[in-house]
Amino acid sequence: MTARASSNNQSATNFNLLGILAHDLTRNKLRVLLYLTVIVAGFSVILASHYNRQQNIRLESLMQQRDELDVQWRNLVLEQRALTEHNRIEAMVEKQLDMHRPSADQEVVVKIK
Numbered sequence: 001m002t003a004r005a006s007s008n009n010q011s012a013t014n015f016n017l018l019g020i021l022a023h024d025l026t027r028n029k030l031r032v033l034l035y036l037t038v039i040v041a042g043f044s045v046i047l048a049s050h051y052n053r054q055q056n057i058r059l060e061s062l063m064q065q066r067d068e069l070d071v072q073w074r075n076l077v078l079e080q081r082a083l084t085e086h087n088r089i090e091a092m093v094e095k096q097l098d099m100h101r102p103s104a105d106q107e108v109v110v111k112i113k
Contacts (some may be wrong), residue, residue: 093099
């Protein structure tokens, strides 16, 4: 019987404790509201920090991609300059098309009246 009495006594104590907590919470509404506001503000700071970190990671990724594209563009510009040099074009024309610069006696001057 003592075990049952102590069990009833504990449940009564738990019920009384919950009643006291509920009573205190309803009595100090402004204080509870301020606590909840602090908790919500804390969570919003956490979420904003997380979002900021994600945006910084994305920015770093885009900057790295920009740098890679810039290097690729510079290489393409160098390749274009190398391919369009007059000496190279003249050498290819002489080699592939068997064309040569005319000599002075082969040149024809056309005069327009």
